[in-house]
Amino acid sequence: MTVTRIAVDLGVLPVALDLGGTFVFALSGAAAAVKHRLDVFGALVLSLVAASSGGIARDVLIGAVPPAALEDWRYLAVSLLAGTIVLHWHSALERLRNPVQLFDGVGLALFAVSGAHKALAFHLGPLPAALLGMLSGIGGGMVRDLLVAKIPTVLRAEIYAVAALAGAAVVVIGNALGVPSAVATTAGALLCFGLRFMALRRAWRLPVAGEQEPSADAAKTHWKA
Amino acid sequence: MTVTRIAVDLGVLPVALDLGGTFVFALSGAAAAVKHRLDVFGALVLSLVAASSGGIARDVLIGAVPPAALEDWRYLAVSLLAGTIVLHWHSALERLRNPVQLFDGVGLALFAVSGAHKALAFHLGPLPAALLGMLSGIGGGMVRDLLVAKIPTVLRAEIYAVAALAGAAVVVIGNALGVPSAVATTAGALLCFGLRFMALRRAWRLPVAGEQEPSADAAKTHWKA
Amino acid sequence: MTVTRIAVDLGVLPVALDLGGTFVFALSGAAAAVKHRLDVFGALVLSLVAASSGGIARDVLIGAVPPAALEDWRYLAVSLLAGTIVLHWHSALERLRNPVQLFDGVGLALFAVSGAHKALAFHLGPLPAALLGMLSGIGGGMVRDLLVAKIPTVLRAEIYAVAALAGAAVVVIGNALGVPSAVATTAGALLCFGLRFMALRRAWRLPVAGEQEPSADAAKTHWKA
Numbered sequence: 001m002t003v004t005r006i007a008v009d010l011g012v013l014p015v016a017l018d019l020g021g022t023f024v025f026a027l028s029g030a031a032a033a034v035k036h037r038l039d040v041f042g043a044l045v046l047s048l049v050a051a052s053s054g055g056i057a058r059d060v061l062i063g064a065v066p067p068a069a070l071e072d073w074r075y076l077a078v079s080l081l082a083g084t085i086v087l088h089w090h091s092a093l094e095r096l097r098n099p100v101q102l103f104d105g106v107g108l109a110l111f112a113v114s115g116a117h118k119a120l121a122f123h124l125g126p127l128p129a130a131l132l133g134m135l136s137g138i139g140g141g142m143v144r145d146l147l148v149a150k151i152p153t154v155l156r157a158e159i160y161a162v163a164a165l166a167g168a169a170v171v172v173i174g175n176a177l178g179v180p181s182a183v184a185t186t187a188g189a190l191l192c193f194g195l196r197f198m199a200l201r202r203a204w205r206l207p208v209a210g211e212q213e214p215s216a217d218a219a220k221t222h223w224k225a
Numbered sequence: 226m227t228v229t230r231i232a233v234d235l236g237v238l239p240v241a242l243d244l245g246g247t248f249v250f251a252l253s254g255a256a257a258a259v260k261h262r263l264d265v266f267g268a269l270v271l272s273l274v275a276a277s278s279g280g281i282a283r284d285v286l287i288g289a290v291p292p293a294a295l296e297d298w299r300y301l302a303v304s305l306l307a308g309t310i311v312l313h314w315h316s317a318l319e320r321l322r323n324p325v326q327l328f329d330g331v332g333l334a335l336f337a338v339s340g341a342h343k344a345l346a347f348h349l350g351p352l353p354a355a356l357l358g359m360l361s362g363i364g365g366g367m368v369r370d371l372l373v374a375k376i377p378t379v380l381r382a383e384i385y386a387v388a389a390l391a392g393a394a395v396v397v398i399g400n401a402l403g404v405p406s407a408v409a410t411t412a413g414a415l416l417c418f419g420l421r422f423m424a425l426r427r428a429w430r431l432p433v434a435g436e437q438e439p440s441a442d443a444a445k446t447h448w449k450a
Numbered sequence: 451m452t453v454t455r456i457a458v459d460l461g462v463l464p465v466a467l468d469l470g471g472t473f474v475f476a477l478s479g480a481a482a483a484v485k486h487r488l489d490v491f492g493a494l495v496l497s498l499v500a501a502s503s504g505g506i507a508r509d510v511l512i513g514a515v516p517p518a519a520l521e522d523w524r525y526l527a528v529s530l531l532a533g534t535i536v537l538h539w540h541s542a543l544e545r546l547r548n549p550v551q552l553f554d555g556v557g558l559a560l561f562a563v564s565g566a567h568k569a570l571a572f573h574l575g576p577l578p579a580a581l582l583g584m585l586s587g588i589g590g591g592m593v594r595d596l597l598v599a600k601i602p603t604v605l606r607a608e609i610y611a612v613a614a615l616a617g618a619a620v621v622v623i624g625n626a627l628g629v630p631s632a633v634a635t636t637a638g639a640l641l642c643f644g645l646r647f648m649a650l651r652r653a654w655r656l657p658v659a660g661e662q663e664p665s666a667d668a669a670k671t672h673w674k675a
Contacts, residue, residue, distance in 0.1 A: 033605070036601075037658050038605050038606065038658070039606075039608065039657065039658050040657055040658075041607075041608075041609065041610070041611060041612055042604070042605040042606060042607070045588075045604055045605055045610075045611045046605055056511070060285055060290070060510055060511065061281070061285065061290055061291055061292060061295065062290060062291055063288075063290040063291070063513075065510070065511055065512060065513040066511055066512055066513070066569075066574055066578050066582075067511060070511065070577075070578040070581050070582060070585075071574070071575065071577075071578045073577050076577070076581070124291055124296070125296065127295075127296075127298050127301070128291050128295045128296045131295050131301070132291070132295060135295075142372075146371060146372070146596060147592075147596070147601065147602060147605055148601055148605070149374060149599060149600070149601050150374070151261075151372065151373055151374050152372060154267070154270055155258075155263050155267040155270060155271055155372060155373070156263065156264075156267060157266075157267070158264065158266075159266070160266070161266060161270045162266055207264065207265055208262050208263070208264050208265075285510055285515070286506070286510065286515055286516055286517060286520065287515060287516055288513075288515040288516070344516075349516055349521070350521065352520075352521075352523050352526070353516050353520045353521045356520050356526070357516075357520060360520075363495075367597075371596060371597070374599060375599070376486075376597065376598055376599050377597060379492070379495055380483070380488050380492040380495060380496055380597060380598070381488065381489075381492060382491075382492070383489065383491075384491070385491070386491060386495045387491055433487050433488070433489050433490075
């Protein structure tokens with residue numbers, strides 16, 4: 001295990017992104033707990049779970065066990081800090097239009113790029129690395145929503161898994177082209193967050209599965225009526 | 226990792242079964258998405274998750290990371306193909322009595338036997354191999370149902386986990402007796418699908434947990450009334 | 451794999467605790483199935499899942515694959531035995547005030563200490579070992595509740611994850627101080643179960659996340675009205 005760890009030097013950047021993603025996902029978990037009126041411990045557990053599920057899934061899938069979120073105390077500290085902040089200043093947070101979705105979008109972007117980075121550092125190919133980035137991004141929110149018995153945002157949302165995949169793909173492609181890591185990472189995170197943010201603000205919608213586009217016939221019927 | 230892969234030559238059969246199971250579980254996921262009126266991306270995500278969860282769980286549990294469903298592009302391609310088919314021809318599918326359950330039954334059978342095969346190839350004993358076959362079979366449908374906030378079929382259904390276990394057991398026993406792999410696999414898959422199909426068509430029911438069989442007393446009361 | 455197993459001699463104690471936890475979590479799963487009117491197979495599947503999820507998650511996270519719950523036939527036997535007991539004597543069980551919660555509390559305590567033990571045996575540090583103990587404890591109940599589409603106890607309950615963490619911490623601290631294993635284990639399990647039991651019986655409640663304590667102002671308003 002020590003050998004693996006020496007061989008895979010992740011560098012400062014992915015860990016910083018990972019901790020940042022952990023922080024904002026923990027904010028989103030605690031904000032969801034306030035919304036569902038959980039008690040204080042329930043809120044801390046939910047923020048911890050939302051913050052660490054994506055990263056733990058990623059680490060298990062690439063064989064990096066025990067996962068960083070369990071082994072490195074900073075992940076726990078950052079989660080508890082975020083949970084405490086929400087519980088103390090929730091009234092300020094409520095002035096934001098939709099705090100769960102906002103933090104969720106930032107976390108999605110940070111985890112998508114850090115997940116792709118870590119997968120590349122573990123010598124995965126381009127496709128698995130991009131998929132793992134996507135999975136790290138969507139994992140935390142998926143488990144958070146499942147635990148409060150809600151159909152996860154990733155299934156309901158306009159642009160979500162696709163935004164994470166796009167952000168992770170930028171990191172993977174940048175790596176293949178030899179673009180400096182910091183540049184590709186910033187571009188990937190901005191693309192992911194930008195897509196998600198625009199989808200939320202402009203209420204971009206995709207056709208519902210199994211429904212026809214409003215056809216000429218439907219338009220005519222509408223006109224006559 | 227390369228060493229493991231050379232040592233564990235799965236052969237063509239289990240991979241073909243795996244891809245077949247992936248395809249039909251993706252069909253079931255997309256059909257469930259149409260039923261729950263998810264949008265197009267949500268439907269593709271749900272079909273991807275339904276198609277890959279069982280196999281990913283199996284691979285993580287036997288230590289075959291990164292899992293085939295992430296590493297091999299054909300799994301992704303087959304899932305997206307199945308999702309696209311459902312989204313385009315869903316009205317034809319609706320003529321089937323219950324497309325989610327039908328595809329689910331075929332996927333259950335294919336994953337149960339391919340899971341047992343892969344576990345044996347990784348030198349697991351007979352009991353863990355049969356359990357892993359069962360788990361690969363039931364995993365995808367379980368996660369699909371959880372994500373649309375439904376109590377999973379595996380808990381509600383007449384004969385489901387037991388059918389998967391029976392199919393996987395045939396592969397394990399066939400392997401122990403030296404029966405040719407293709408024969409045991411076909412027999413196992415047919416047994417699993419047959420059991421599940423009969424349970425659905427004939428509405429086989431088991432007594433509800435904690436209820437008495439209609440007793441002599443109950444019959445008498447009924448008679449008098 | 452064989453090498454790992456020789457190097458990590460778990461001893462009799464953790465395995466006994468693990469089997470005990472498996473037994474009572476299986477009881478809680480089958481009791482939940484009776485409550486939700488699942489059929490007999492559904493009840494056995496739910497008791498199996500509740501009994502093994504926490505331990506499987508723990509084993510995957512420390513890299514001990516295939517997990518003990520799949521490889522060792524005693525786990526399966528103990529789960530099925532517990533399920534069968536509940537299905538046959540459920541009317542006796544119903545005289546208990548809340549059988550699901552009672553068995554759940556015992557399982558929480560047993561898995562929290564056995565999880566911490568196993569993590570230490572795999573040379574994890576104190577923090578990851580305590581977190582893994584907590585996770586083993588809460589995992590089974592979390593998955594059980596998710597499968598019957600209920601917000602998990604761990605989010606709703608007064609003292610739950612904290613009780614598991616406290617029990618696991620006693621084992622980790624005891625190990626660091628050189629306290630005999632059996633003493634630290636017993637103390638940890640009793641602390642965890644005691645905390646959980648008192649929280650249930652005395653209906654200990656924590657403030658709901660995001661609500662103010664009844665303030666002086668609120669009291670005045672109340673007084674005037």
